[in-house]
Amino acid sequence: MPKITVISHEIVKELLPFEQAFAIVEAAFTEFHQRKSQLYPAVREMVPDHHGIFGIKSSYLLEDRCIGLKAGGFWSKNTERQKMNHQSTMLLFDAETGEPVCLLDANYVTIARTAAAGAVAAKHLARKDSSVISVIGSGTQARAQVDGLLRLFPIKEVVVYSRNAESANDFVRQLLDKGMSARYTCSPEEAVRTGDIVVTTTPSFSPIVQTSWIKEGTHINAVGSDTKGKRELLINRPLDKVVCDVWEQCSIMGEVQHGFPRTELYAELGQITSGDKAGREHPKETTLFDATGLSIQDVKTAFHVYKQAKINGLGQTITL
Numbered sequence: 001m002p003k004i005t006v007i008s009h010e011i012v013k014e015l016l017p018f019e020q021a022f023a024i025v026e027a028a029f030t031e032f033h034q035r036k037s038q039l040y041p042a043v044r045e046m047v048p049d050h051h052g053i054f055g056i057k058s059s060y061l062l063e064d065r066c067i068g069l070k071a072g073g074f075w076s077k078n079t080e081r082q083k084m085n086h087q088s089t090m091l092l093f094d095a096e097t098g099e100p101v102c103l104l105d106a107n108y109v110t111i112a113r114t115a116a117a118g119a120v121a122a123k124h125l126a127r128k129d130s131s132v133i134s135v136i137g138s139g140t141q142a143r144a145q146v147d148g149l150l151r152l153f154p155i156k157e158v159v160v161y162s163r164n165a166e167s168a169n170d171f172v173r174q175l176l177d178k179g180m181s182a183r184y185t186c187s188p189e190e191a192v193r194t195g196d197i198v199v200t201t202t203p204s205f206s207p208i209v210q211t212s213w214i215k216e217g218t219h220i221n222a223v224g225s226d227t228k229g230k231r232e233l234l235i236n237r238p239l240d241k242v243v244c245d246v247w248e249q250c251s252i253m254g255e256v257q258h259g260f261p262r263t264e265l266y267a268e269l270g271q272i273t274s275g276d277k278a279g280r281e282h283p284k285e286t287t288l289f290d291a292t293g294l295s296i297q298d299v300k301t302a303f304h305v306y307k308q309a310k311i312n313g314l315g316q317t318i319t320l
């Protein structure tokens with residue numbers, strides 16, 4: 001009978017400091033480019049009766065001999081119930097036998113691996129001297145993305161625009177409490193015109209940000225669009241380098257689904273993290289990372305948590 005390690009949200013959090021998540025996710029992109037992992041087709045469907053989006057993402061890490069899946073999605077009314085809008089759970093399998101080995105809460109895995117992907121993309125694509133982050137949205141991802149970027153760049157100010165001014169102001173207060181300079185703006189255009197790094201983190205289905213607003217040298221991390229129909233950007237001024245996590249997924253769920261031609265894609269992120277293609281080459285370049293969230297990020301991160309839990313005797317073991 002297979003034995004499964006069950007790992008709670010709190011333990012995942014304890015075992016996944018940002019620096020660790022960053023290194024794991026950067027390696028996951030490189031390994032994918034080097035064909036050391038495989039992505040299986042993702043499922044992403046609307047659940048209109050309950051204002052939800054349900055998805056299953058799975059992949060196979062060849063060297064770790066691990067297959068994993070994450071099931072869950074985004075329920076937009078959950079905030080009213082004091083629950084997170086994002087809800088997900090993961091299951092890992094031994095690739096040799098197909099037996100399940102680990103069941104874990106994946107809400108924190110999603111937060112950590114998405115913040116890490118944004119930070120990895122910015123490390124390679126943003127100007128090293130980026131000093132202003134402009135963030136669109138003020139929810140879970142906005143906070144995690146900013147937290148990651150603050151660790152990498154000499155940030156002097158964070159500018160927050162969100163549809164929900166109360167939540168935006170709460171986020172600003174949180175940043176001020178940490179000693180950061182931060183402010184709310186009611187104009188997305190003003191936010192975008194100010195930023196060296198612009199991060200979009202809303203579940204919007206129509207553009208909030210126009211690329212004609214950005215200044216020379218700006219990098220955009222587009223994080224919110226991860227479903228068919230979602231859209232935060234209007235690309236009405238061409239960007240020098242557009243990078244996807246992976247084209248096949250982004251062309252269905254990401255910003256580039258809205259008519260951006262494959263021929264104009266500069267690279268997938270793994271080509272850059274592996275050193276096969278250059279990241280930023282000039283201070284004036286404008287760059288975009290279209291992030292839809294890959295299963296390899298989830299599974300590589302969860303596999304690390306599973307290994308650490310085993311080493312440290314954490315989690316509960318159950319027999320099926």
Ligand SMILES: NC(=O)c1ccc[n+]([C@@H]2O[C@H](COP(=O)([O-])OP(=O)(O)OC[C@H]3O[C@@H](n4cnc5c(N)ncnc54)[C@H](O)[C@@H]3O)[C@@H](O)[C@H]2O)c1
Pocket residue numbers: 074085086110114136137138139140141142161162163164167201202203204208222223224225226230291292293294
């Ligand atoms: N790319 C990825 O890997 C990845 C990973 C996780 C989440 N996501 C996506 O990121 C988005 C945000 O997720 P979250 O967990 O932070 O959600 P959240 O509900 O915690 O936050 C969403 C924020 O966006 C704001 N907002 C909503 N519509 C807006 C609009 N039209 N204009 C301005 N602000 C608006 C809300 O007020 C809120 O502050 C979702 O679309 C989610 O599916 C992507």
